[in-house]
Amino acid sequence: MRSNSFRSAATTVALYVILSLLSLLFVFPLYWLVVSSFKPLSAIFRIPFEWWPVDWTFKHYKDGWRFMGSVTFARVYLNTAYVTIVAVVATVFTSTLVAFGFARLRFFGKNVLFVALLATMMLPTQVTLVPTFLIFDYLNLIDTYAALYIGAFFGGGAFYIFLIRQFIMGLPFDLDESARLDGASTFRIYWSIILPLCSPVLITIVILSFTWTYNDFFTPLIFLSSIEKFTVPVAINTFLDEAGTGKVGVAIAMTTLSVVPLLAVFFAAQRRFMQGIATTGLKG
DSSP states (O other), rough: OOHHHHHHHHHHHHHHHHHEEEEEEEEHHHHHEEETTOHHHHHTTTTSSSSSSSSOOOOOHEEEEEBBOOOOOHHHHHHHHHHHHHHHHHHHHHHHHHHHHHHHHOOTTTHHHHHHHHGGSSSOOOHHHHHHHHHHHHHHTSSSTHHGGGGGGGGGGGHHHHHHHHHHSSSSSSHHHHHHHOOOOOOHHIIIIIHHHHHHHHHHHHHHHHHHHHHHOOOHHHHOOOOGGOOOHHHHTTTTTTTTTHHHHHHHHHHHHHHHHHHHHHHTTHHHHHHHHHHOOOOO
């Protein structure tokens, strides 16, 4: 018994040591980012690496916050917040509505449409970029925020619909039948019964959608041209030249600030996020 207890304790200790070492590998890039943002430009890439700044400086943050002309980085954050909030809200509402239809309603061609929806996940963004740009240009949506979030009003994305649909498939159909006996309409069942039960997976969708929209660099780069409308990723890119150098210290400082909202959202909803991942089944 003592031998088994000793082996169990030794295994647990070894596991924690290995996990701690692996966690350091993932934390180091973030540590490097934060520490380097307070170093002078000449010390950022100095070898050997300085684990703690010798000469602290806030110049990178000051220069980065001024951004360009009359446009400050505060404006950039407001632009990003507006686009992200609209996209997340629209994604959560429309993706749950579409997923509910695939999971609970019966209509001709449902399975074919669902397979076609999943097939769109295999299409790279570059394939649909040109036709999307031409459509937006025809609708006069180029250099507008609508070009960044209009897709969220049409289901939000195949992956989100698939994730929510699988979760709803795991809910008992008896709930729907009981509600219909009480006279509830289809939308009432969706809004008052299914949607509240989907809170774990909805938290997952919120985090994933927030992260994707907030970090999206490619879409704003293609569809936005006015500096005063830039989002955070595009604005940070303006500090670098074609060789990837330029104002490296400023880019590092603004990148450090840009990570703060992501970390805040994730840690605030971490428990529900893990619950949503764990309880999203593969039924159906």
